[in-house]
Amino acid sequence: MATAKTKQKILKTFLKLLETHPYDEVSLPLLAEEAKVKLSDMRSAYASKLKLVAAFYEQIDTSVLEERDEDMGDQPARDRLFDVLMTRIDTLAECKETVRALRAAAQKDPALALDFNAIEVRSQKWMLIAAGIDVSGVKATVVSQGLSIAFGRVLDVWLDEADEGMPRTMAKLDKELDKGTSFMKRLKGVESAAKRMRSFLKKAAQGRNHRRRRGDETDDDSADFADEAPAGA
Template sequence: MATAKTKQKILQTFLDLLADHPYEDVSLPLIAETAKVKLSDMRSAYSSKLKLVAAFLEKIDTAVLDERDEDMGDQPPRDRLFDILMTRIDALAGHKEAVRALHRAAAGDPALALDLNSLEVRSQKWMLIAAGIDVSGVKATIVAQGLAIAFGRVVGVWLDEEDEGMPRTMARLDRELDKGSDFMKRLKGVEGIAKGVRSFLKKASRGGKRWKDRRGEHDADAGYEDEAPAGA
């Protein structure tokens, strides 16, 4: 069983290798050899490269949640989310080349892109929670998916930006959040329609039941009338 220290060492080795090699060239045996751990420990700690990526994103999630600015609580949701996502960029900064390798790999491998998207959606759900934006159920997945796509575009700009002040990255995040705000308004409109449809169907169902009950009573009365002549 790999210890927490061994797992941390393997993860850091993976990120270091990604900074210098394409994702597809970083194999589990290479990671184990570079980290100087046995393959059995490698297997116990991380059974696949995707598990390593998941651990990396969880590490970033934790860093963002720990750095969350409690004083932003009275700010509008959009401003809180902007702050959280820029904090996420800051957390990624120490692993910029590893992130670049992951983005390049995903661009050339649709299956990997889908796997990474699933992990990113999970992370973005936590970013929404950190920003104090209350969404749940199917809506949470829809919003997190949209946010994952938007954040991917922002990261694409960030990877090519050399200015430490990140003006282009922040401008792109502003634009993406503006689009997201419009999407949320449309989503609320769709929700309103859906609630209206559900209410109508519920009422129709109750009305149908009453109609069936009345029809049953009518049929019962008709039955008695049909039987009367026979008993005479």
């Protein structure tokens, strides 16, 4: 069983290799060799490269959650989310070339992009939680998916921006969150319409059941009357 120290060493080596190698060239045997661990330890620690990517995202998530600004609690939800996502970008700064390699790999391989997307959506759910935005169920998945796509667009700008002040990145994030705010309003409208429709259908179904029961009672009474009628009437 790989120790926590061994797992951390493997992950660190993986991220380092991605700074100079394309994702598809970083094989597990190469990683084990560079990290100076046995393949058995490699297997015990991370069964696939996708597990390593998930561990990387989890590491970033944890850092953002630890660094979130508690004083933002009384600010509008949009501002809180902006702050959380900028904290995420700041945290990613040390791994910029790794992020570039992962983005490039996803663009080349649609199947891999779907795998990465699932990991990203899970991370963005935590970013919403960090921002104090309460969503759950199907809505949480829809919103997290939208946020994942938006954040990916922001990352593309960030990867090409040399200015440490990140004016273009912040402007892009502002724009994407504006789109997201509009989307959330539409989503709320759809939810309200869906609730009204469900209420209407429920009432309609109750009305049908009530009429059916009334009809059954009438049929029973008619049968009774028929039984009581004189023969040949």
